[in-house]
Amino acid sequence: MVTSTDVARRAGVSQATVSRVLNNPNSVKSGTREKVLRVMEEMNYKPNLIARSLVMNHTKTIALLSGTLKNGFFVETIDSMINLATSRGYKTLVFFEGEKEITDLLDTIRGNKVDGILLSAMKYDDPLFEELESWGIPFIQMSRRHRKGGNYVVLDNILATQLLTKHILELGHRRLAFIVGSTNASTFLERKMGFEKALQQVGMENLKEFIYPIEPITSEVAKTTRMLMNLPEPPTAIICSSDAMALVAMDTLLSMGLKVPEDVNLAGMDNIGITSHQAIQLTTIGHQMNSMGELAVDHLIDLIEEKVEAPVQQVLMPELIIRNTTTNLSK
Amino acid sequence: MVTSTDVARRAGVSQATVSRVLNNPNSVKSGTREKVLRVMEEMNYKPNLIARSLVMNHTKTIALLSGTLKNGFFVETIDSMINLATSRGYKTLVFFEGEKEITDLLDTIRGNKVDGILLSAMKYDDPLFEELESWGIPFIQMSRRHRKGGNYVVLDNILATQLLTKHILELGHRRLAFIVGSTNASTFLERKMGFEKALQQVGMENLKEFIYPIEPITSEVAKTTRMLMNLPEPPTAIICSSDAMALVAMDTLLSMGLKVPEDVNLAGMDNIGITSHQAIQLTTIGHQMNSMGELAVDHLIDLIEEKVEAPVQQVLMPELIIRNTTTNLSK
DNA sequence: CTGAAAGCGCTTACAG
DNA sequence: CTGAAAGCGCTTACAG
The missing domain is CATH 1.10.260.40 (lambda repressor-like DNA-binding domains)
Structure with missing residues (x-):
C-alpha cells in the first residue's frame, strides 16, 4: 500500500x-x-480514509437502521436515501432491524464513529431514543417517531387515515374493518387515532369492534382477513394501515375466491410502487416516499454539518389516491 | 469520549x-x-473501531455495490445479504450503481479499506474487474459475472431460459417475443443464448426476429410491448428476461385493455416475491434469490478469512415455476 | 510556503 | 502477567 x-x-x-x-x-x-x-x-x-477519520474525528458515514425490505415501504425509501447520502459525500452503513441483538449493533455503530444516524423503524417508546441522545451525535427519525420527539420527518398519519376513512364512508360503507399494526410505532398509533376520528365525525365513534390490532406480519394479516370474511356479516370494506398489509389481504381475499372490490373493498396506506400496477390498482394514501427519505437524509447531513439546528421536525401532508379497489357500496 | x-x-x-x-x-x-x-x-x-482498524489493517466491513432497488430483484437479495453479513460480524457499506461517477465511489471504497466487495451488477466486460483485481482484496460477483470469471455465484441462465422457452413452446406457441436487456450483463447475454438454444432444439433456430434487445428500463419495455401487440400478427407469448421487465409488460398489456393470458401469454425470470401474488401469478424461473445472496456473502467472508481459496464459482440450478400467465395455445 | 513534531486511539512485539 | 514503547497513516498547529 x-x-x-x-x-x-x-x-x-x-x-x-x-x-x-x-x-x-x-x-x-x-x-x-x-x-x-x-x-x-x-x-x-x-x-487512507481510516487514518484520516481517526484524526479528524469524523468518518463521513451515516448509519441507516431500517425496517426489513420484506416490507415494500422501506425499500423505496432506502434507495433514494442512500443515493442522496452518496451524492452529498457520505457513505451509508446499513443495518436491518430485528437481526442480532440491537445492543451488539449499537456497539458497532458507536464504535465506528458514524457522523449521524437515520432510523426508519423507531418505536414510540423505544429506549433506543435515550441511548442515542446520550451519544451526542445527530440522529433523525423518518416515518416513525418517538414519543419524545427529536428530529423527524413523518407523514400526518392522523389526517391521512381520516381522509382515507372518510372516502370509504362516503362510498356508503358502514361495516368496516381497520387492520392496524399492534407494534408500538407512531405510525400505527396515529393511524388508529385517525380512523377513530373519522368514525367520530359521522357519529360512529363507539364502533371499536371495527378495529383489529395485530402483529403486522403476513400470517397474522392473512388469518385476520380470513376470519373477517367468514363472519356472519363480513365487512364491506377493509382498510389496512399499510400497503404491505393490504397486499397480503388482497392476496388472501383472491385466494379465497373473493373479488376486490366486488365482494369487498380494500385500501392500504403508503402508496408503495407496486400498488399502482394495473393488476393491483390499490386505493391508498400517498406519502411521497422518496422525498420523505431524501428530506430525512438532507436534514441529517445539515444537522451533522451544523447548517441547521435541532430539532428539525417535518410533517408531510397526505394525499388520497383513489384507484380500483374501492367503489360505491350502492353498486 | x-x-x-x-x-x-x-x-x-x-x-x-x-x-x-x-x-x-x-x-x-x-x-x-x-x-x-x-x-x-x-x-x-x-x-474506537476506527483506531483498531488502522492498526489491524482490516475494518470488518464489506462494500456492497448493487443495482437499483427499483428493480425488485436486487431488493430481495440485499436484505438477506446484509443480514448474513451482520450475523457474521461484518458491517455493510451500500452503494447503488449509477449514482455518481463510479470512479469517485471506487476511491472512497478503496480509501475505506473494506475487507471485501460484493457486486450484483458487474458488466460482462467491465473494466472494474481488472481495477478490483489490482487492489488485492477479495471480491465476489453475484447473479452477473464478468467474462474473466473470478469469484461468483450465478444462476445457470442458459438452462433457465431453455427450460422456460421449452415450456412456452410445448404450450403450442410459435409466435414468440423474447424481450431481453441489451445491457452488457452476463445474465442477459446468457439468457439470450438459452432462448436461441431452445428454438434450435425445435428447429426454429433462424427466427432471430423473435428477439428484442432493449434497454431494460420501464419506458423501453412499455414501448416494445405496445409495438409488439400492434403488429399485424402479434406474438401469442412474450418472454421477458427478468421479472422486473415482465411486470412492466403486464402493466402495459393490461392498460391496453388486453388480458393475460387470454390475449397473450407472458413469462418472466427471477421469481421475485411479488410474482407469486394472487393478482399477478406470473410464470417465471426460480432463483432461490435469498440463498444466492447469502451464498455470495458467505463465500466472500470465507475468502476474506481465508477459509477458502479463490476462485469460488457456483452455478445454481434453475427451477421452472408455472403460474397463471402461460396457458395452452389451443384453448 | 514548508518541515519537524505531536497526536488521534488503538494493538502487539519486546522486556522484565 | 504487565508495562513502556513503537507504529498504523493521517492532519495540523508551531516555527522558521
Whole structure:
C-alpha cells in the first residue's frame, strides 16, 4: 500500500506537504503542488480514509437502521436515501432491524464513529431514543417517531387515515374493518387515532369492534382477513394501515375466491410502487416516499454539518389516491 | 469520549492491559481483568473501531455495490445479504450503481479499506474487474459475472431460459417475443443464448426476429410491448428476461385493455416475491434469490478469512415455476 | 510556503 | 502477567 510518506519521499517533499496538497492545496506553492500531484498519480496513491477519520474525528458515514425490505415501504425509501447520502459525500452503513441483538449493533455503530444516524423503524417508546441522545451525535427519525420527539420527518398519519376513512364512508360503507399494526410505532398509533376520528365525525365513534390490532406480519394479516370474511356479516370494506398489509389481504381475499372490490373493498396506506400496477390498482394514501427519505437524509447531513439546528421536525401532508379497489357500496 | 487510556488510569493499570482484556483476555490475570471490565462498564467505554482498524489493517466491513432497488430483484437479495453479513460480524457499506461517477465511489471504497466487495451488477466486460483485481482484496460477483470469471455465484441462465422457452413452446406457441436487456450483463447475454438454444432444439433456430434487445428500463419495455401487440400478427407469448421487465409488460398489456393470458401469454425470470401474488401469478424461473445472496456473502467472508481459496464459482440450478400467465395455445 | 513534531486511539512485539 | 514503547497513516498547529 502506498502511503503519503511514500509519495513524499518520491516527490522530495515532507509528508506534511503531501497531506496539504490534499487538504489545503492553496497553501502549497503551485510548482510543489504539481509535482506532488504527479507523483500521486504515478504511484496511484489513495489516501487512507481510516487514518484520516481517526484524526479528524469524523468518518463521513451515516448509519441507516431500517425496517426489513420484506416490507415494500422501506425499500423505496432506502434507495433514494442512500443515493442522496452518496451524492452529498457520505457513505451509508446499513443495518436491518430485528437481526442480532440491537445492543451488539449499537456497539458497532458507536464504535465506528458514524457522523449521524437515520432510523426508519423507531418505536414510540423505544429506549433506543435515550441511548442515542446520550451519544451526542445527530440522529433523525423518518416515518416513525418517538414519543419524545427529536428530529423527524413523518407523514400526518392522523389526517391521512381520516381522509382515507372518510372516502370509504362516503362510498356508503358502514361495516368496516381497520387492520392496524399492534407494534408500538407512531405510525400505527396515529393511524388508529385517525380512523377513530373519522368514525367520530359521522357519529360512529363507539364502533371499536371495527378495529383489529395485530402483529403486522403476513400470517397474522392473512388469518385476520380470513376470519373477517367468514363472519356472519363480513365487512364491506377493509382498510389496512399499510400497503404491505393490504397486499397480503388482497392476496388472501383472491385466494379465497373473493373479488376486490366486488365482494369487498380494500385500501392500504403508503402508496408503495407496486400498488399502482394495473393488476393491483390499490386505493391508498400517498406519502411521497422518496422525498420523505431524501428530506430525512438532507436534514441529517445539515444537522451533522451544523447548517441547521435541532430539532428539525417535518410533517408531510397526505394525499388520497383513489384507484380500483374501492367503489360505491350502492353498486 | 472515553478511551482505553481513561479506563487504564481509573483502573490503575496500563493502557496496554486494557487493550489486552479486550483482545486476549486470557493473557491477563483474572483479578486484573475483572477490575478492568468493571471500570469499562462504569465508564461505559466502547472501543474506537476506527483506531483498531488502522492498526489491524482490516475494518470488518464489506462494500456492497448493487443495482437499483427499483428493480425488485436486487431488493430481495440485499436484505438477506446484509443480514448474513451482520450475523457474521461484518458491517455493510451500500452503494447503488449509477449514482455518481463510479470512479469517485471506487476511491472512497478503496480509501475505506473494506475487507471485501460484493457486486450484483458487474458488466460482462467491465473494466472494474481488472481495477478490483489490482487492489488485492477479495471480491465476489453475484447473479452477473464478468467474462474473466473470478469469484461468483450465478444462476445457470442458459438452462433457465431453455427450460422456460421449452415450456412456452410445448404450450403450442410459435409466435414468440423474447424481450431481453441489451445491457452488457452476463445474465442477459446468457439468457439470450438459452432462448436461441431452445428454438434450435425445435428447429426454429433462424427466427432471430423473435428477439428484442432493449434497454431494460420501464419506458423501453412499455414501448416494445405496445409495438409488439400492434403488429399485424402479434406474438401469442412474450418472454421477458427478468421479472422486473415482465411486470412492466403486464402493466402495459393490461392498460391496453388486453388480458393475460387470454390475449397473450407472458413469462418472466427471477421469481421475485411479488410474482407469486394472487393478482399477478406470473410464470417465471426460480432463483432461490435469498440463498444466492447469502451464498455470495458467505463465500466472500470465507475468502476474506481465508477459509477458502479463490476462485469460488457456483452455478445454481434453475427451477421452472408455472403460474397463471402461460396457458395452452389451443384453448 | 514548508518541515519537524505531536497526536488521534488503538494493538502487539519486546522486556522484565 | 504487565508495562513502556513503537507504529498504523493521517492532519495540523508551531516555527522558521
